Amino acid sequence: MAERISHFTAGLGAFVLLASVAGCGSGEGGKPPSAAERSGDLTVWLTVDAQESWPDLVTTVNARFNKKYPKIKVKVQYQQWTSKNQKIDAALAGREVPDVVEVGNSETTNYIVNGAFATVDPAKFDYSAQWLGALNDSCRMDGKTYCVPYYVGARVGIYRTDLLKQAGVDHAPRTYPELLADLDKLKQKFGAADKNFSAFYMPGRYWYAAMAFVKDAGGEMAVKKDGRWHGALSSPASVAGLKAWKSLLDAYYVGDRSKDNGDEPAVVGQGRVGMFYGNTWEAKAATDSRSGGDPKLRGRFATFAFPGPSGKLLPPFLGGSTLAIPAKSRSQDLAGEWIGMFTDRTAQRRLIAADTLPNNTAQLREVAAGGVNGPAAQAAERGWVTPLAPGWGAVEKSNILPEMLQDIATGKQSVQDAARAADRRIDGVINEN
Numbered sequence: 001m002a003e004r005i006s007h008f009t010a011g012l013g014a015f016v017l018l019a020s021v022a023g024c025g026s027g028e029g030g031k032p033p034s035a036a037e038r039s040g041d042l043t044v045w046l047t048v049d050a051q052e053s054w055p056d057l058v059t060t061v062n063a064r065f066n067k068k069y070p071k072i073k074v075k076v077q078y079q080q081w082t083s084k085n086q087k088i089d090a091a092l093a094g095r096e097v098p099d100v101v102e103v104g105n106s107e108t109t110n111y112i113v114n115g116a117f118a119t120v121d122p123a124k125f126d127y128s129a130q131w132l133g134a135l136n137d138s139c140r141m142d143g144k145t146y147c148v149p150y151y152v153g154a155r156v157g158i159y160r161t162d163l164l165k166q167a168g169v170d171h172a173p174r175t176y177p178e179l180l181a182d183l184d185k186l187k188q189k190f191g192a193a194d195k196n197f198s199a200f201y202m203p204g205r206y207w208y209a210a211m212a213f214v215k216d217a218g219g220e221m222a223v224k225k226d227g228r229w230h231g232a233l234s235s236p237a238s239v240a241g242l243k244a245w246k247s248l249l250d251a252y253y254v255g256d257r258s259k260d261n262g263d264e265p266a267v268v269g270q271g272r273v274g275m276f277y278g279n280t281w282e283a284k285a286a287t288d289s290r291s292g293g294d295p296k297l298r299g300r301f302a303t304f305a306f307p308g309p310s311g312k313l314l315p316p317f318l319g320g321s322t323l324a325i326p327a328k329s330r331s332q333d334l335a336g337e338w339i340g341m342f343t344d345r346t347a348q349r350r351l352i353a354a355d356t357l358p359n360n361t362a363q364l365r366e367v368a369a370g371g372v373n374g375p376a377a378q379a380a381e382r383g384w385v386t387p388l389a390p391g392w393g394a395v396e397k398s399n400i401l402p403e404m405l406q407d408i409a410t411g412k413q414s415v416q417d418a419a420r421a422a423d424r425r426i427d428g429v430i431n432e433n
Contacts, residue, residue, distance in 0.1 A: 152320030172304035204257035204409030217241030231423030266292025
């Protein structure tokens with residue numbers, strides 16, 4: 001699952017909210033047309049995740065929708081994550097807009113602030129009272145809801161079962177002290193003979209991992225005070241989390257500290273890594289030659305719920321998607337009904353079958369505990385998203401977090417000094433729309 005990084009452009013500030021139009025004409029005598037009489041198109045923009053991983057869900061939902069609205073043609077268009085935002089921004093700045101758009105949960109705030117999305121009524125959607133907090137929060141502002149959680153992914157611990165067994169360990173770590181003890185055994189068993197072996201893979205610019213330690217320690221990336229956002233990485237709690245992350249890196253990682261985790265499956269696939277922290281799909285990718293992995297390692301990876309230094313599970317970043325209705329859509333009611341079908345409990349079960357986490361806590365219990373996604377389901381309720389600040393996209397675009405972490409990992413700056421410098425940079429952009 002690709003990470004969601006906002007590329008919001010400036011043109012949305014001029015949006016004028018339009019009233020919801022029922023769509024496609026009136027019936028006889030000015031009466032609203034019946035469902036069977038409604039006609040026209042409903043345009044839905046989804047990312048390629050749906051096309052590649054659950055195309056049958058799209059087909060089934062469209063069939064259900066057309067059973068009620070036989071004259072409405074649902075036009076599903078698939079977008080790439082790398083170009084999706086530019087296309088959405090361009091469309092929303094014009095007159096003709098899609099009726100449903102998929103956006104990453106870390107991208108919603110800018111759109112909501114600029115009036116791009118229509119409000120929705122959570123009561124009309126399955127399990128809305130149990131929507132995962134990190135997804136629900138990204139859809140809300142000033143007591144109103146502007147999007148519907150779709151699906152989510154959470155990071156877990158991933159380990160080589162064969163290497164752990166050779167090191168004398170017969171189960172995945174369940175506590176942080178157990179984790180450190182297992183890593184010590186892996187380091188002793190394999191690191192002595194191979195100076196390129198990392199008991200734990202943790203490149204220096206891997207900010208999703210580092211911020212999980214910040215969250216575990218009770219810290220934050222940024223906080224809102226007196227109506228404005230401020231960087232919070234230099235707070236005592238955040239510094240404690242960064243130090244815990246740095247300690248793990250210093251003890252068990254021997255690779256390049258100036259890189260990120262973008263090629264993690266390929267590096268792990270080289271066979272010189274005992275454990276790593278990643279998305280569940282990366283366990284399979286590490287054995288797939290198409291992503292640089294080694295097919296000879298198939299069957300040798302397993303996942304576990306990663307324990308944090310706090311004694312609780314390490315809170316993972318929840319990378320997920322939401323579905324929103326553009327304020328300029330002329331068929332907002334139909335768009336809401338389609339989203340309701342596409343995110344209902346039956347649809348969520350199809351996502352679970354595709355090794356994807358559901359949008360609500362109730363159905364997390366339906367995720368098989370012994371499956372690859374079981375540990376992710378355990379950790380998801382502790383999940384977090386990036387600060388819901390108007391300028392957070394600018395923070396990510398400026399690479400403030402990776403550059404801070406690289407300075408810490410390489411010893412260029414102390415944790416405290418690097419965090420202070422990052423906070424100053426965050427303060428400069430985080431309140432920009």
